[in-house]
Amino acid sequence: MRRAGVKKRFLTINKNDDDEDERITFCYCERGSKDSHKPTLVFIHGFSSDKHTWLTVIKNIPHSFHCIAVDMPGHGETTGFSEEQVTADNLVDNLKLFLDELNLNESICLVGTSMGGSVVAMFAAKYPSYVKMICVLAPVPPGEEYETEMIQQIRSGTYNVLLPETHEQFYATADAMTTKKLYLRRLLANGYFKTRLPTLDHHKKILQLAFENDYPNLEQSYSQLKDFTCPSLIIWGRKDQLCAVEGAYYFSNLIPKSEVILFDDCGHLITNDKPKETAKSIVQFLKENHSSEEDSKTDTNS
Numbered sequence: 645m646r647r648a649g650v651k652k653r654f655l656t657i658n659k660n661d662d663d664e665d666e667r668i669t670f671c672y673c674e675r676g677s678k679d680s681h682k683p684t685l686v687f688i689h690g691f692s693s694d695k696h697t698w699l700t701v702i703k704n705i706p707h708s709f710h711c712i713a714v715d716m717p718g719h720g721e722t723t724g725f726s727e728e729q730v731t732a733d734n735l736v737d738n739l740k741l742f743l744d745e746l747n748l749n750e751s752i753c754l755v756g757t758s759m760g761g762s763v764v765a766m767f768a769a770k771y772p773s774y775v776k777m778i779c780v781l782a783p784v785p786p787g788e789e790y791e792t793e794m795i796q797q798i799r800s801g802t803y804n805v806l807l808p809e810t811h812e813q814f815y816a817t818a819d820a821m822t823t824k825k826l827y828l829r830r831l832l833a834n835g836y837f838k839t840r841l842p843t844l845d846h847h848k849k850i851l852q853l854a855f856e857n858d859y860p861n862l863e864q865s866y867s868q869l870k871d872f873t874c875p876s877l878i879i880w881g882r883k884d885q886l887c888a889v890e891g892a893y894y895f896s897n898l899i900p901k902s903e904v905i906l907f908d909d910c911g912h913l914i915t916n917d918k919p920k921e922t923a924k925s926i927v928q929f930l931k932e933n934h935s936s937e938e939d940s941k942t943d944t945n946s
């Protein structure tokens with residue numbers, strides 16, 4: 645792998661022994677191993693992105709933390725899904741399968757960005773016992789109240805800032821999504837047009853279906869978070885043009901034990917614009933919330 649200590653792994657799951665079509669292979673990056681004293685950090689990327697988006701953050705997290713960044717169905721090197729299967733419900737349930745297979749079913753901190761943040765929020769609403777804490781970075785807020793011009797343009801088919809097709813559009817996307825030039829350089833270096841253009845139609849289809857089927861139900865899908873009692877960290881960039889920063893307060897009003905951090909000079913791609921600050925915020929949040937619980941355990945034992 646590109647960074648020291650981070651290994652790339654594959655995990656195949658047979659959902660149905662009699663049917664090869666129901667075999668899925670997750671690809672993920674892992675650093676360290678499970679530690680009974682600390683929650684494992686599991687990272688979920690956004691739409692048309694992949695596990696590598698987290699490397700900038702993970703490299704700023706102390707090595708004592710077990711970290712996993714997984715490619716979600718329909719993305720990266722995870723295989724075995726058709727576009728129609730990449731729905732919010734499926735992403736949530738397949739994430740559960742993945743975690744079950746790795747025995748990570750009670751003490752994780754689930755971290756997600758953008759569409760991945762939405763998946764994390766829905767996962768916590770549906771399977772609260774799996775998580776100790778969640779951290780969402782600019783998840784998609786529900787409804788027209790929070791709808792930005794960019795979301796409107798994507799939804800109406802006028803212009804899709806998330807899937808640039810020409811160099812000109814690519815620069816416009818970089819300008820709109822990030823305050824740092826790094827994003828641009830990294831993607832160009834990786835050959836954006838070589839790696840992304842072949843998947844363009846595939847991602848167009850996934851996004852179109854998400855807007856048709858999942859977007860109208862977001863409020864409903866998030867609603868159970870009102871009973872979610874685990875500590876939740878909400879991170880947003882003040883210069884986010886895609887998911888309105890006011891969404892941070894939608895989530896903090898919904899989730900009982902939540903905390904908001906807003907970054908100045910930060911666009912929608914938080915892992916690109918504020919990798920160090922994001923890592924620092926997550927680690928501090930983990931320490932504050934996890935150690936207090938350990939302390940109280942020690943107190944009752946003594």
Ligand SMILES: CCCCCCCCCCCCCCCC(=O)OC(CO)CO
Pocket residue numbers: 689690691692693697730731732735757758759760762763784806850854855858859886913
């Ligand atoms: C298929 C599951 C549906 C889940 C629920 C979400 C439903 C609404 C999706 C539409 C809104 C899409 C905006 C996402 C932006 C994003 O993810 O940005 C990436 C860069 O492209 C950041 O890394």
